[in-house]
Amino acid sequence: MRSVSRSLRLMLAIIAGLVMSVGFTASATAQAEEPASEASWHLSDYEQRICIPANGSYFTYFVGFIAGSWDAPLVADVHGFPEGTEIQLPSPVPPDDNEDRYIGTIWFAVDLPPLDYGEYPATLTVTDGTVTQTMPIMIKAQEEWGCGPVY
Numbered sequence: 682m683r684s685v686s687r688s689l690r691l692m693l694a695i696i697a698g699l700v701m702s703v704g705f706t707a708s709a710t711a712q713a714e715e716p717a718s719e720a721s722w723h724l725s726d727y728e729q730r731i732c733i734p735a736n737g738s739y740f741t742y743f744v745g746f747i748a749g750s751w752d753a754p755l756v757a758d759v760h761g762f763p764e765g766t767e768i769q770l771p772s773p774v775p776p777d778d779n780e781d782r783y784i785g786t787i788w789f790a791v792d793l794p795p796l797d798y799g800e801y802p803a804t805l806t807v808t809d810g811t812v813t814q815t816m817p818i819m820i821k822a823q824e825e826w827g828c829g830p831v832y
Contacts, residue, residue: 720812722749724805725783728817732828735798745787745805745816750778753809757787761803763820765794796822 725746733739745757754773762768769790779786787807801820806813821828 720749720809720814722747722751722809724807724814724816726816728819730819730821730828732821732823732826734825735822736795738795739793741791742788743791743805743818744785745807746783747786748779748781748783751809752776755787755807755809757789758806759789759803760806762791763794763796763801767792793820796820798822
């Protein structure tokens with residue numbers, strides 16, 4: 682009788698181990714499927730503009746202003762600049778905390794070729810690997826310098 686009870690205890694221990702293993706696996710799977718939390722940082726989406734005389738090449742900077750904190754490096758990329766534009770993007774920005782102040786965190790240089798009259802929309806994209814945010818940029822080639830009031 683003692684050997685039966687020992688065998689029974691061993692079997693119950695194995696079953697309990699399997700049940701706990703399945704429970705832990707289900708818990709880990711449920712955690713992995715939870716949606717990612719929203720970003721704790723924010724890239725200002727205020728459109729940055731430069732209005733320059735047409736048919737001349739120009740060098741300028743654009744700046745991404747970020748508030749909040751981030752635990753992973755922020756990586757910047759740009760899209761939509763006119764053909765022939767040379768862009769110098771910054772290295773990834775290491776984790777930091779700007780609290781609720783918008784600070785010029787992403788600076789990138791742009792060397793524009795001579796442009797025909799017109800508007801040239803572009804976009805700055807910043808990601809922490811999980812969340813991606815964008816900022817619009819407008820380049821306007823016109824008669825003279827200055828954008829005037831934006832309505």
